[in-house]
Amino acid sequence: MIAIEKDSALVWENCLLIIKQHISEKNFETWFKPILPVSLNAEILTIQVPSQFFYEWLEEHYLHVLKKAILSELGDNGRLEYSIIVDKGNGKSGSLALNFPGKKISGYKNEILNRLETQVEVNQYEVNRYKTNLNANYTFDNFIEGECNRLTRSAGLAIANKPGTTAFNPLTIYGAVGLGKTHLIQAIGNKILSENPTKKVLYVTSEKFVNHFMESVRTGSLQDFSSYYLGVDVLIIDDIQFLSGKERTQEMFFKIFNELHQSQRQIIMTSDCPVKDLKGMEERLLSRFKWGLNADMQQPDFETKMAIIQQKMDYEGVLIPQSVVEYIAQTVDTNIRELEGVVIALIAQSSLNKKEIDLDLAKTTIQSIVSDISLEINIEFIQKSVCEYFNISVEDMKSKSRKKELVIPRQVGIYIAKNYTTLSLKTIGLYYGGRDHSTVIHSVESVEDMMVTDKKFRAQMVELQKRMKLKNPING
């Protein structure tokens, strides 16, 4: 494919066609409509997005589909670059109620771009041969303190000031998704580094740790693996629930943990539940985790939510009425990630439709976005819940077997994935033992039929929906 001959608008239009197939219409409207193609330079397509957060949101939620589209349009060397420009509207309607007089707007843009560059730089910053993996945007300064995180935050601060030598070693922070665990542990890492630039601070997700370990087993480089982790002063490991059931990785982690701990090096972990409730973990590992401090992140209270919304709006340079801030804080009661999603969707909507942010816009945005975000539940969660309910194993669910007691749960799982996620038929098929898209369609139709013809089955589906806390009722 010769990219030079194409123009950016055409390439982007084709990318959009691909992207559209993989995400819901609402999300497409919210996150892709406001993007403008800017230029195409060899294999680099530059697109313009309306804010820093917008860019982060795309990278976090749509990287995969963006990548797919770009590679398919521009070939294997295709790349995407972002240009972040805040739309200042047409002055009169003041679409984005910017908190700055006209001439400062460009300064503001520059500030955002600088911030972006800093982030990229720091991500690549290496301490000796260590890549810290820390995201410089997560700091204590922009971590709002509230009732919900006060103790955990102050434990984190104590550690940041004296890593390895407080009683909080290891520090394990637990809590539901989107409550600020990753933000806080990265803030600790960033603070330690900024005060002691020679310390080796390493942030790693458990998933990455597991993959790294398996790769070392495969290539016979376990020695390198352990000396890599044993060489750090501060090991920050995110989402340790992911280690569950991975016995060999746990064994290795046990050794690393002991050595680091004995030599007073700091270990910081997060988990989606209290240590005592972690499943599929070796007892000796759990008892180590209990040594230090187990601290939780709670649901944010009203005041904290208000402060977070305000901070986000200030950061984006947007002014909104206090009543709207209150309304959002009152209405979004799930987690902080969702709160941020609402704020950013609101800014995007306002910029796109050239409307000021008012209560009406907030209401419609929340209605569409919150339920939409909640719909995007994870396919593994669906499989696990359905298998638990029908009392079969996930392996059996994905197997080739045509036994009735497996076929029905499999079809139910596929049906829920189709209706409650934005995954494509093809992807859903892949998750269910590599089945093709016609099987997926057939499963969905069978479940729909059974719900009409079989009362008992329908009752089971309703019960399942309740257990899984699916937002919208299953429709028959």
Ligand code: ADP
């Ligand atoms: P978790 O790791 O618990 O799932 P994250 O740390 O990823 O949650 O937080 C989700 C989002 O909410 C992030 O963008 C984070 O910056 C933001 N956030 C969470 N807690 C706070 C807080 N106290 N102050 C400001 N932003 C926060």
Ligand code: MG
């Ligand atoms: Mg996290």
